[in-house]
Amino acid sequence: DVKVTQSSRYLVKRTGEKVFLECVQDMDHENMFWYRQDPGLGLRLIYFSYDVKMKEKGDIPEGYSVSREKKERFSLILESASTNQTSMYLCASRTSGSIPDTQYFGPGTRLTVL
Amino acid sequence: QKEVEQDPGPLSVPEGAIVSLNCTYSNSAFQYFMWYRQYSRKGPELLMYTYSSGNKEDGRFTAQVDKSSKYISLFIRDSQPSDSATYLCAMRDTGNTPLVFGKGTRLSVIA
Numbered sequence: 001d002v003k004v005t006q007s008s009r010y011l012v013k014r015t016g017e018k019v020f021l022e023c024v025q026d027m028d029h030e031n032m033f034w035y036r037q038d039p040g041l042g043l044r045l046i047y048f049s050y051d052v053k054m055k056e057k058g059d060i061p062e063g064y065s066v067s068r069e070k071k072e073r074f075s076l077i078l079e080s081a082s083t084n085q086t087s088m089y090l091c092a093s094r095t096s097g098s099i100p101d102t103q104y105f106g107p108g109t110r111l112t113v114l
Numbered sequence: 115q116k117e118v119e120q121d122p123g124p125l126s127v128p129e130g131a132i133v134s135l136n137c138t139y140s141n142s143a144f145q146y147f148m149w150y151r152q153y154s155r156k157g158p159e160l161l162m163y164t165y166s167s168g169n170k171e172d173g174r175f176t177a178q179v180d181k182s183s184k185y186i187s188l189f190i191r192d193s194q195p196s197d198s199a200t201y202l203c204a205m206r207d208t209g210n211t212p213l214v215f216g217k218g219t220r221l222s223v224i225a
Contacts, residue, residue, distance in 0.1 A: 004157075033212060040122070042217030043158075043202065050210065058212065090157055096210045099146075099165065103204075103213060105157030 120216025
């Protein structure tokens with residue numbers, strides 16, 4: 001059974017804290033993605049990675065950075081958390097080169113910044 | 115104009131009804147079309163995957179793609195309370211590019 005796991009389901013942090021969200025996939029997928037999901041705004045792509053040590057900006061990268069040191073792990077970093085980063089964060093992974101290239105999502109991390 | 119438009123609903127139907135969910139898009143390069151289902155407090159999961167135009171059927175679900183109109187649909191027959199979820203359309207072009215998602219339609223099927 002394919003699996004994408006995220007380090008926390010719920011997280012509460014203070015404004016200004018550095019926050020790490022971890023994502024691990026066990027499917028040997030090349031591509032990994034970080035989204036945030038907000039009511040009325042849908043899924044918005046923050047960053048993605050096509051390979052180890054590679055990263056690409058998505059639609060809303062400001063205030064975030066990422067790290068991909070190993071193929072199975074993709075980390076999202078909030079350098080200095082702010083209240084407008086309170087959201088549901090979803091990680092996903094996808095293979096490349098085969099069809100259908102199903103994108104699998106993790107269960108999400110609900111982050112609250114106080 | 116956003117690349118993918120999807121009516122957010124909410125949509126409420128009685129059990130057994132036929133449900134029609136739709137998305138329109140503007141990018142003619144899109145070739146792969148998907149529908150994801152997301153239950154409350156869960157991540158989205160793939161429901162249907164279609165390449166280019168045409169229909170695809172899987173049980174009570176039918177996905178349709180009309181590339182000439184830039185319009186995709188998901189039909190749910192004999193809807194059940196367990197179908198209550200948010201449905202997101204997603205699409206991409208032929209490259210290894212990120213999916214572009216609609217905002218999702220929230221569906222409630224009332225017993």
